[in-house]
Amino acid sequence: QKEVEQNSGPLSVPEGAIASLNCTYSDRGSQSFFWYRQYSGKSPELIMSIYSNGDKEDGRFTAQLNKASQYVSLLIRDSQPSDSATYLCAANMDSNYQLIWGAGTKLIIKP
Amino acid sequence: GAVVSQHPSWVICKSGTSVKIECRSLDFQATTMFWYRQFPKQSLMLMATSNEGSKATYEQGVEKDKFLINHASLTLSTLTVTSAHPEDSSFYICSAANRGGQGQPQHFGDGTRLSIL
Secondary structure, eight states: EEEEEOOOEEEETTSHHHHOEEESOOOOTTOEEEEEEEOOOOOOOOEEEEEEEEEEEEEEEEEEEEETTTTEEEEEEEOGGOOOOOEEEEEOOSSTTEEEEOOOOOEEOOO | OOOEEOSSSEEOTTTTTTEEEEEEESSOOOEEEEEEETTSSOOOEEEEEEESSSSOEEOOOOOOOTTEEEETTTEEEEEEEETGGGGGGGEEEEEEEEEOTTTTTTTEEOEEEEEOO
């Protein structure tokens, strides 16, 4: 069974601090990894893609991938209340573009 | 880029009505489109995978005669909920993957909130 696991939270972080979200995956054949943000009542929105080991930065967001440990993380610097949402981790491993989804981590940024 | 349009945004209708939801990729060709359902405070649940010009692949437990999917072109997929009942009330979301190659992310429409009275 191919799985992606995330801590459901909620993860509470003070405004201005770094929020760290983690995800592990079971299938070593996974090649592509994505972080999506989903606000309550809205559809998911892609915020980061990562394909290679190491860090990838985009503005306040940094995605980290460690294929040896089968671990993906998302760091949000200078957290803002508007970052409060559920963050979904997903992995792609086959040619049908299907994603294996984590259950999501609820992040709360406290002013 | 990678915009997916889904409509209607919300539907309220009587039990027994069939409801059609459209999903369009506006600025790319979507090899594959996906249909999800999400109940309040729950995870996304994949219902089916739709490839242009072929029959959709349904996930276990999803009735294909209940949820009809048509993917007639590389930019349009439709989901029809036939003879909808109150238990079909949910948030339905489509997504599309660019045909640019494996490893492409899915891009989501804004979702359709379906309420069956």
